[in-house]
Each structure stands twice: as structure tokens, then as C-alpha cells.
Amino acid sequence: MLGRIPDYHIHTTFSCDSETAMVTACDMASLRGLKEIGFADHADFEPLDECCGYFRPDDYLAEIRRCMIAYGDLLTIRAGVEIGEGHIYKQEAADLLRRPFDFVLASLHWVGGRPAFDARYFADQTLDGGLRAYFEEMAKLAANADYDVLAHFDLVRRAVYQVYGLSTVDYTPYEEVIRHTLKTVVKRGKGLEINTSSCWKGMGDPNPTQQVLQWYREVGGEILVFGSDAHRFDAIGLDFDVALDMVRLAGFTRLAKFQRRHVSWIDI
Numbered sequence: 001m002l003g004r005i006p007d008y009h010i011h012t013t014f015s016c017d018s019e020t021a022m023v024t025a026c027d028m029a030s031l032r033g034l035k036e037i038g039f040a041d042h043a044d045f046e047p048l049d050e051c052c053g054y055f056r057p058d059d060y061l062a063e064i065r066r067c068m069i070a071y072g073d074l075l076t077i078r079a080g081v082e083i084g085e086g087h088i089y090k091q092e093a094a095d096l097l098r099r100p101f102d103f104v105l106a107s108l109h110w111v112g113g114r115p116a117f118d119a120r121y122f123a124d125q126t127l128d129g130g131l132r133a134y135f136e137e138m139a140k141l142a143a144n145a146d147y148d149v150l151a152h153f154d155l156v157r158r159a160v161y162q163v164y165g166l167s168t169v170d171y172t173p174y175e176e177v178i179r180h181t182l183k184t185v186v187k188r189g190k191g192l193e194i195n196t197s198s199c200w201k202g203m204g205d206p207n208p209t210q211q212v213l214q215w216y217r218e219v220g221g222e223i224l225v226f227g228s229d230a231h232r233f234d235a236i237g238l239d240f241d242v243a244l245d246m247v248r249l250a251g252f253t254r255l256a257k258f259q260r261r262h263v264s265w266i267d268i
């Protein structure tokens with residue numbers, strides 16, 4: 001079963017923060033028995049981000065095409081991209097997405113000039129204030145960006161873990177804004193990613209938490225994909241067994257896959 005689940009969040013040398021060659025990632029995925037993968041290198045337009053301006057989309061898509069030919073039927077390879085703050089950098093994202101991508105991950109890495117992924121996020125705000133600001137910005141991203149799947153819905157948990165040592169957070173105080181965002185995702189025909197990097201980095205459950213996944217199910221959410229967020233080849237496909245237990249527990253019976261931004265399904 002696990003081999004049939006695509007890993008739709010793999011970074012390569014086309015991201016500023018990965019040294020994994022695309023062919024190495026393909027080799028590793030094949031070795032681990034995966035039948036399908038999706039590359040999702042960073043397209044960042046936020047000037048504070050270290051990857052800002054680094055992405056070369058045409059070279060990236062050409063390299064993906066070379067891998068598709070080289071791996072043929074052994075491995076289905078999809079061309080994804082992870083766009084940071086696509087609700088703010090709308091024109092840049094639109095220019096990028098004139099190209100034939102298979103899927104688009106929407107990410108929120110920066111909120112009000114603070115990085116939501118590390119301790120700096122809470123340097124000058126409280127836990128409650130920071131979480132609320134994060135989820136309010138996520139609502140805007142979900143409503144206004146062009147994407148297929150919201151990536152690492154509670155990425156801010158990385159900052160929480162670093163500052164407060166908490167591997168999980170009860171989001172009940174933010175339930176209203178989170179449910180509103182999830183409804184927006186459903187209404188727009190978009191989906192959520194189950195990002196396993198928090199697992200393999202030792203920071204607890206996949207991202208988002210079971211609580212958020214349950215709310216997504218309750219508001220009619222259907223589209224789910226898995227992503228390891230591998231920045232190194234050895235993280236590809238990691239902890240998908242944990243993610244699978246999680247989505248089954250929430251009542252989901254299938255996962256999504258994408259081609260040219262159209263959904264098809266994998267029964268689980």
C-alpha cells in the first residue's frame with residue numbers, strides 16, 4: 001500500500017536549501033518502492049527568505065522531463081512547486097504558473113516579516129498572539145492564492161517546538177479561524193498536505209495535527225496528499241505509515257494525486 005502513495009514534497013538542488021540532485025531523489029524513491037513522486041522546489045518571492053529569487057523554473061522543468069524519460073514506467077514523476085506567500089506575491093506566482101506544473105503547494109513561511117518556521121517568530125510576541133496571527137494569515141493564503149494543496153498547515157509548530165518545547169498544541173482557541181480556512185479550502189476545491197517532516201525531525205505528529213485533520217473532514221474535506229518535505233534524499237517517503245494511520249483514523253478512505261493540476265484518487 002505505502003508504495004502506491006506518492007511523495008509530493010521533495011526538494012532538490014533547485015531549492016537553495018537542498019543538495020539532493022533530482023536523479024538521486026528518483027533513485028532513492030525507486031529503492032524505497034515508491035511508484036510516484038512529485039518534486040516541489042521552493043519558489044520564494046519574500047525578500048527576507050534565503051531562497052528568494054533562487055528558483056529557475058525552466059531549467060527545473062527541463063530536468064524533470066529528463067528524469068521522466070530516464071525512469072520511464074519505473075517511476076511516475078510529477079512537476080510540482082512550493083510557492084511561499086502566493087497570496088501576497090500574486091503576480092509573480094501567476095507568471096510562474098503559466099508553465100505546465102502538475103500541482104502547486106501553497107506555503108506560509110513568513111507572517112508579518114517573521115519566520116514562522118523557527119524561534120525568531122516568537123522573539124517579540126506571545127504564544128497566543130503568534131498562533132493567532134499565523135492562522136489569520138493562513139486564512140488569507142487559503143482564500144487568495146493560486147494552489148492545489150495547502151502545505152504544512154501548522155508549520156508554526158516548528159517555532160513553538162523550538163521556543164516552548166511543545167510537540168503538539170491544542171488549537172481549540174483558534175478553532176473558528178481554522179475551520180473558516182478549511183471551509184475555504186473545500187469551497188475552492190483545494191486540498192491539504194499531510195507533511196511528515198515534523199515526525200522524522202522528532203517534533204511529534206505529522207503536520208497538521210489530528211485535530212485539524214478531523215475538522216477538515218467535518219467541513220467536507222476530501223483532497224489529501226502526503227509529503228515528506230525531504231531536503232535530503234534519505235527523508236523521501238519517511239513516516240508515511242504514521243500519516244496513513246492518521247488519515248484513516250479521521251475517516252478518509254482515499255488520497256489524491258495530480259496531473260496537470262487535475263485530481264485523481266488512490267483508495268487507501
Ligand SMILES: [Zn+2]
Nearest residue numbers: 082107151152
Ligand atoms: Zn515549506
Ligand SMILES: [Zn+2]
Nearest residue numbers: 009011082229
Ligand atoms: Zn518544502
